[in-house]
Amino acid sequence: MSENRNADSGETTTGHVWDDDLADYTNQPPRWWMIGLAVSAIWVVVYFVMYPSIPIATSGTFTPGIGLPGSGQWTAIKEMEADQKDVDDVRGKFEKKLKDMAPAAILADKELSEYVSRSGKVLFSDNCAACHGQNGIGTTDKQGLFAPILNDDDWLFGGTVDQIYESIANGRQGMMMAHKSSLNDEEIKALAGAVSQGNPTATPLFTEKGCVGCHGADGKGMQAMGSANLADKVWRFAGTPEGIKYTIAHGVNDPGDKETRVAIMPNFTAAGKLSAVEMKKLAVYVFRFGGGKAADPAPAAQ
Numbered sequence: 001m002s003e004n005r006n007a008d009s010g011e012t013t014t015g016h017v018w019d020d021d022l023a024d025y026t027n028q029p030p031r032w033w034m035i036g037l038a039v040s041a042i043w044v045v046v047y048f049v050m051y052p053s054i055p056i057a058t059s060g061t062f063t064p065g066i067g068l069p070g071s072g073q074w075t076a077i078k079e080m081e082a083d084q085k086d087v088d089d090v091r092g093k094f095e096k097k098l099k100d101m102a103p104a105a106i107l108a109d110k111e112l113s114e115y116v117s118r119s120g121k122v123l124f125s126d127n128c129a130a131c132h133g134q135n136g137i138g139t140t141d142k143q144g145l146f147a148p149i150l151n152d153d154d155w156l157f158g159g160t161v162d163q164i165y166e167s168i169a170n171g172r173q174g175m176m177m178a179h180k181s182s183l184n185d186e187e188i189k190a191l192a193g194a195v196s197q198g199n200p201t202a203t204p205l206f207t208e209k210g211c212v213g214c215h216g217a218d219g220k221g222m223q224a225m226g227s228a229n230l231a232d233k234v235w236r237f238a239g240t241p242e243g244i245k246y247t248i249a250h251g252v253n254d255p256g257d258k259e260t261r262v263a264i265m266p267n268f269t270a271a272g273k274l275s276a277v278e279m280k281k282l283a284v285y286v287f288r289f290g291g292g293k294a295a296d297p298a299p300a301a302q
């Protein structure tokens with residue numbers, strides 16, 4: 001076979017020449033490239049021995065003992081567990097502190113309150129959102145749950161972080177007796193009219209019929225018993241005169257009236273569903289919806 005040479009450069013070619021200019025030369029690839037090729041060939045063997053390489057049926061080689069687990073015994077599960085441990089170490093540091101801290105102290109600690117709000121979000125979705133709506137926006141009256149909105153600053157039982165904790169830990173159940181037998185239709189109508197205007201004291205009946213005993217002389221409610229503020233036009237149940245007549249006639253959580261309005265906040269301690277730490281996390285999380293109130297200021301010295 002005759003030597004194939006490029007006519008211009010004199011370099012050896014394989015004999016494949018196109019259009020006189022384009023030729024297939026026999027030059028060796030550069031040395032660095034050959035070394036790279038050799039190293040990767042060796043790496044294939046090392047990798048093959050150290051890591052699971054041959055998937056067998058459904059188990060693959062990820063299960064040690066079946067197939068080729070690799071001398072390094074690496075598995076995706078082990079790697080995940082190691083990562084999980086790192087996360088747990090960080091969390092453990094926080095969780096330990098939370099045990100002995102009051103909700104207000106957790107809230108005051110910026111780092112801790114960030115941390116609990118994140119886990120609080122998950123707890124809230126799992127335990128509370130069904131009644132209170134995602135992010136505490138409330139549910140529609142049609143659902144009949146009457147769980148109050150938690151992201152506004154209107155509180156039945158109080159919006160300090162400790163009061164919120166109380167609501168969760170001990171449950172809440174405001175009680176207003178039905179008035180259908182103690183008031184006649186005219187009186188109920190007059191009261192409902194005044195209340196619907198956000199001006200409950202406009203009728204003397206409000207005092208005469210004892211509403212003040214629970215809702216206060218100004219009708220603004222008392223948090224100790226969760227009696228709604230009737231002067232703010234924010235409604236727990238209904239704001240129409242008809243709806244308010246119904247509330248007055250049948251009361252709230254009155255065991256003696258079958259048609260009473262029902263609004264019960266479950267007691268999460270008794271239900272055993274949440275630990276004290278989880279309830280603290282939730283209290284801080286709910287507080288941070290934006291409606292939370294700083295503790296009442298200490299009365300000024302006289």
Ligand code: HEC
Binds near residue numbers: 130172263265268
């Ligand atoms: C079964 C429905 C239901 C579930 C579940 C529920 N709540 Fe309630 N919650 C209520 C009702 C109803 C009230 C109002 C009780 C009343 O009017 O007496 C309430 C009241 C509250 C209050 C007091 C609000 C105020 O204005 O003072 C807070 C705070 C609260 N819930 C937080 C939570 C948190 C946090 C969870 C989850 C751990 C939760 N709730 C789960 C129904 C529910």
Ligand code: HEC
Binds near residue numbers: 228238239
């Ligand atoms: C025994 C105490 C008590 C008395 C007396 C009482 N209430 Fe109430 N009332 C409550 C409580 C507690 C609530 C809130 C219940 C809840 O949300 O769980 C309430 C809620 C209401 C509501 C619902 C407000 C809303 O936002 O939907 C109206 C309206 C109302 N009361 C009007 C009256 C009127 C009018 C009288 C006088 C005839 C009266 N109440 C007497 C305790 C009382």
